[in-house]
Amino acid sequence: AHTLCILEIPAEKSIITDTTNVESLKTIQYLERNLKTTRMDYDxxxxxxxxxxxxxxxxxxxxxxxxRVCLECQVTPIGDSNMTYTWYKNGQELSSSSRIATSNDFGYVFLEIAAANGDDSGVYMLKIANNMGEAISSHQLRVKQFPTIDTQCQHPETYKQIQYMENRRGRPIQQQQPSSSIDGESPKFTKHLNSVDNVNEGDYIRLETRVEPEMDEKLLIEWYKNGQLLTLGSRITSNFDFGLVILEIIGAKYEDTGVYTCR
Structure with missing residues (x-):
């Protein structure tokens, strides 16, 4: 045996638009009307x-x-879409860059300088303006630079030797007979030349010796090959630096074979 019945339940609206409190709705509507009027008056x-x-x-x-430098200020009116903000440095309009940035937000205005340098020193001025007028504020900024390089010599004797070496560098060797005595001291070799063998064509050759007096600017150096005065050039060069005498041969040739003498 069995029994049955039909049950039907109507669905409610998804959003209830009818108020359940009429008095509260009237109060809300009144407040919204006043708020709109107040906002219009404020704008x-x-x-x-x-x-x-x-x-x-x-x-x-x-x-x-x-x-890092940050300059800031507060301005009114807040939220004025007609307001313009212009920064100046020493009377010249300041442009934004990767190092200098400006911003303004809800009445706060900023100027930021990353990694200040000496050129950033000066008077900074901000001009704000709208349809009703303009206003100006300024600020003095000084950037202390790092000390410059100290050019004073701490070792005078060493400095004199450096000057002597620099003056001698690149000076051509005079091809003339030296005197037997220079300033009362005869020149002498403290290190003699060494023979070089097992050299192939195209090799680099360096002959060196040492001579005294080292600081005599009148000392003359001459090189000879097989008793003949050696002609110097771009391939064969000679240098005299603080007592060290060097003969360099670049790209040796068979014709360079011989007996070399430094005098």
């Missing part, structure tokens, strides 16, 4: 307000080289 007031610095530019007056 009208903002559009009719002259620009002003609520807080003038502030920030460090002196920084070290490579420091």
């Amino acid at each position: 009208q007031q903002q559009r009719s307000e002259r620009p002003n610095f609520f807080v003038p530019i502030r920030g460090p007056n002196e920084v070290n080289e490579n420091d």
Whole structure:
């Protein structure tokens, strides 16, 4: 045996638009009307307000080289879409770059300088303007640069030797007979030439010797090959530096074979 019945339940609306509290709805509608009127009055007031610095530019007056610098201020009116912001340095309009950035947000205005250098020293000025007028604020900034290179010599004697070596470098060797005595001291070799063998064509050859006096600017050096005065050039060069005498031969040839004498 069995029994049955039919049950039908109507679906409710997905969003209930009818209020369950009529008095509360009237209060909300009243508040919304007043809020809209107040907002319109506020916007009208903002559009009719002259620009002003609520807080003038502030920030460090002196920084070290490579420091980060941030200048900031507060301005009114807030939210004025007609407001313009222009930064100047020493009277010249300042352009933004990868190192210098400007920004403004809800009445706060910023100028940021990354890795300050000596050229950033000066008077910074911000001009704000809208349809009702303009206002200006300025700030002095000084960047202390690192000390320059000390050019004073700490070792005078060493400096004299360096000057002598630099003056001698590149000076052509005079081809003339030296005197037997220079400033009362005869020249002498403290290191003699060594013979070179097992040399192939194209090799680099370096002959060197040492002579005294080392600091005599009048000392003359001459090279001979097989008793004949050696002609120097781009392939065969000679240098005399602080007592060291060098003969260099680049790309040796068979014709370079012989007895070399330094006098």
